[in-house]
Amino acid sequence: MTLALVLEQLLNGVQFGLMLFLMSAGLTLVFGVMGLINLAHGSLYMIGAFLCAAVAAASGNFWLGLVAGIAAAAAAGALIEILVIRRLYARDHLDQVLATFALILILSEGVRMVFGPFPLYLNVPEALRGTVSLGIVEYSVYRLALIGFGLAVALGLWALIAKTRLGIRIRAGESDREMIAALGVNIRALYTIVFALGAGLAGLAGALVGAIQSVQVGMGEPVLILAFVVIVIGGIGSIRGAMVGALLVGVIDTMGRFLLPRFFATFMETSQAMGVGAALASMLIYLLMALVLIFRPKGLFPAHG
Amino acid sequence: MDSTRKEWLLNALIAGALFAVPLWACVVNEPFIITLATRIAILAIAAVGLNIALGLGGMVSFGHALYLGLGGYVAGIAAHHAFHGTEILGLPGTNQMLPIWALATVLSGLVAGVVGALSLRTSGIFFIMITLAFAQMGFFFTLSWPAYGGEDGLPIFVRNQFPGLNTARPWEMFLLAYAVLMLCLAAFAGLRAARFGAALMAIRQNPDRAAALGISPFGIKLVAFVLSGMITGLAGAMMADLTRFVSPAMMAWTVSGELIVIIILGGVGRLFGPVAGAAILVGFEVFFGGLTEHWKLWLGLVLLAVVLFARGGFIGLLAGRVRHGG
């Protein structure tokens, strides 16, 4: 095991974590401001990837596709908020879980009716192909760009929430919902905007990741579960928590898959060690989440005091 | 109260229909309908289990597929060793349902005890997510552990036996499931009427006042969670025998979601809610699944409509709003 390999795996973990952050940020924002559990967040990720692939294929331009993916996801988010989600804010978590579970069924089947059952083609843009040398590590340019994207979005999100009027309202909404309505803020519009913002971030993640993964129906659900793990670890409603949680999950999952089989191979026969190691690695982040919740029942960075 | 009488009437009708339809199918020799009714009964048992935690205790467990799968694997593993004449942990396998059921309930209860003790430290969405996390651990464990088939699952070649019955015959398997369902419903009704149920519902409605009255929320909720897991585990063992197959898919998070769907479709906290919900879900799957490959879209729309516009579920729709505080 060389230092270069370990460094490359760390980079992989960070990159995976930052993509999870894009997914988790919207999820945690929606919960923080509106108190809503949105299981359909993964479907918005899927919509972003499908629209990006379709537009990129039609226009031959990945960046145009990316914009279309974000726009489509945000628009779908706004539409869903107005038609369905709006009626759920006052409901308990049970109704929210169920209604958004129903939305997953509807959106997945809907996307399949429009785009067909076969996966779509989406490739990395020309400018970001190939690898670049980072000292001792040879690393994929696109993955490096994903890290850059993730950091830029995190920074932008921080600026949006800390520096703008919209951000002030979002923060006010997180701490006291009645008060901002009393201040004359159009709370309905604010909620629609926040939901669309979260949806757009999910669409962005879907489009970016779609270029190096498979754009197919059902691609959102595994990521959705991971994003929930992230925000629960980080503390629901906290953007900072989502960042820390995403990096923790990304790095621990990647390093677990890398190191556990090797660890078992030191005292077991190879094939068997691979099986046991892979089995444990796949459970690792759920174990992490359970541990965090047992010792910090509201996550690492509880949002509400 | 009028709505209470209406609900009892409706319950009697549902119980009667669930018996009469397969009886008719038995007479006209349509074994598939009997099997379908058996599936409804077993799914209803699983949901009755969840209804204790969710309906009475207000604990939204998003991980009850774990107990369903545990029960299923107890049945599958016992039958596997009985079939091959091998031992597990020094014990022989068995093809008798009674010891399998006993083991499935005890094991599910133990696991639910551990999961509950750890999860009940949290509440709200954190509780939903930590129960999901434990179920996902079970899912990935069974998925990647090769000894009992991994993702391929474990077939049960010959259905396990029950004294005095030929479980291979659809009608006799149905009678068994129906009887167990009625027992579980009776247990649920008894629990709800007892002081324990009253305490549980008091905690759900106002934990602080309950604590002031000297009721320990943690202990009562934990006991309810364990009972809930035990019943769902029992259903898992029966489900594995019905399909003659157990696989990690039984522990998938979507299965936990479906159990919640069943309860909501039927009516949260209602005695016969799980039965009505299971019948609606299975009926939908069979009817629309044959009509269109896009049946999940329609299922989603129906679910959405129920959540948005018919909050009491099927029973609430027909028997009026709840009095038990659900």
Added chain:
Amino acid sequence: MTPLRMTALAAMAAASLNAAQASDITVGMITTLSGGGAGLGVDVRDGFQLALDMAGEHAIKLVVEDDAQRPELAVQIAERMIQSERADILTGIIWSNLAMAVVPSTVAQDIFYLSPNAGPSALAGANCHPNYFNVAWQNDMLHEGAGAYANVLGYQNAFIMAPNYPAGTDALNGFKRYFEGNLAGELFTQVGQTDYAAEIAQIRASGADSIFIFLPGGMGISFMRQYEQSGLDMPIVSAAFTFSQDILPAVGSAALGVFNASQWSPDLDNAANVEFVAAFRAAYGRIPSLYASQGFDTANLILSAAAKADVNDRTAFREALRAADFTSVRGDFAWAPNQHPIQKVYIREVVEVDGEITNRVVGVAFEEHRAVHGENCNM
């Protein structure tokens, strides 16, 4: 909304007009038509339907239903098809785990099961059954072909990788059974995994001269995408599943040059195949996949048996199936004693033809290959 039962109703209407027919054969097709794995099921169904359409007048009533890739749903549909639709033959299942759930109890009820895709080792060996016919392959077969051809290509040091589930274990074992070189590394990935950065880093560090993968469906698309961006350029050998026509358009140029073992290829030059590929393209507007060819062969096998025997005479019909008196699009077709095919395993290369990514035959791994598990079958 696609009325799945339309063809069934049409067949029934035809049958009622045509009362002279001896007896209709009801074929129940349980396959995956929704969710992430739907592409495979759609191809099997379309291939099967095409064969029926091309046959003109026939006695087959086809009932198709979606199993959503869920074992318990597949079991339920199988029971309904046997008990309510009175199906004589079941077919269609894509995944080994669903086949293991459905097949043993189906064949025990004296219903035929013809597998157009899954070939779990248990059903080829200890649990083989006179009513079970596998028209495609046993799971290991194509991976064995990849292993054998890796020797021909002169690979000395291969890195091998598959998902951590029984079909994945079968794949690695199948490859290792024939590969004579060293293993630079061996990895199990998670089922349904989408990110392979950690694995690619290990491949890079392993010093391998070649890679064998078994990553069907979306897993293969993701891996190839990321492999292309990793700067690695070791040759890849595989079995057809990871490079079949249903996913090649989504993988794109990343797959070019990959060698994969298959019993069929769209460019196989026999009359039946040329006709099949042209008819499929005309009917559905795409190149057929391996799965479509298997669905097509399955339907033709049933049609050939139906011409010889009455399905209600199970023994006679079984003999008719065993005769395999049909023209397979893969060329010669013969049964081994365990009722799995003995067949030629070709090596295909992924190429671009007229702007479409597809496969082309470049070699042969085995002339007459049969499933290794057959010796455990006592029938």
